C-alpha cells in the first residue's frame with residue numbers, strides 16, 4: 001500500500017489500531033528508562049503516545065499525513081507532545097539517532113523492509129534498544145487477521161538476517177501469540193518479536 005492508500009484507510013475509520021499500546025511494545029518497554037525514541041511507521045501513535053506518557057521524547061515518522069493528523073489529535077487529547085515527521089522510510093530519510101527505535105507492523109515487501117530495518121538499527125544510539133514487532137508469515141496458515149499478502153509478511157530468520165552486520169546484538173527473537181476476538185471466539189494471531197541493543201558505538 002502506498003501513502004495515498006494508507007491515507008484513505010486512516011480517513012475511513014475513527015481508529016484503525018487500538019487506543020492503547022501494542023501488548024508486546026508495552027511488555028518489552030515498560031521498564032526501560034526514558035530518553036529519545038523513534039517510532040518508525042508509527043501510524044496513529046498508539047505506541048508513541050504510550051511512550052510519551054512514560055516520559056519519552058518521541059518522534060513518530062510516517063508517510064501518511066492522515067495518520068500524522070490523527071496522532072496529533074490523539075496526543076493532544078492525551079495531553080502529551082509528539083514530534084511528527086512526514087517521511088517515506090524507503091527513501092532513507094535523515095533522522096537523528098535515538099535511545100529506542102520501534103518498528104511495529106511495518107508491511108512492506110522484503111527488500112524495502114530490509115533497508116528500513118537496517119536504517120532503524122543504524123539509528124539506535126550506544127546502549128540503545130531496537131524493538132521490532134511484525135506479522136509472521138506463518139500467520140497466513142496458522143493464525144488470524146493481518147495482511148493476506150505473503151510478500152509483506154516476514155519470518156524470524158529473515159528479520160534476524162536483515163539485522164546482521166548492523167552492530168546490534170539480538171537478545172530476543174521469537175514468535176509470539178496475540179489474542180484476537182473473532183466470531184468463533186478467541187483465536188491467536190502469530191507475530192514476530194525481535195529486541196536488540198547496541199552495545200558498541
Ligand SMILES: C[S@@+](CC[C@H](N)C(=O)[O-])C[C@H]1O[C@@H](n2cnc3c(N)ncnc32)[C@H](O)[C@@H]1O
Pocket residue numbers: 003006017022040041042043044045046047061062063064067087088089090103104105106107108
Ligand atoms: C500496520 S500500520 C502500523 C502502525 C503502527 N506502527 C502501529 O503499530 O500502530 C503500518 C504503518 O506503516 C506506515 N508505512 C507504510 N510504509 C511506509 C513508508 N514507506 N514510510 C513511512 N511509513 C510507512 C503506514 O502508513 C501505516 O501507518
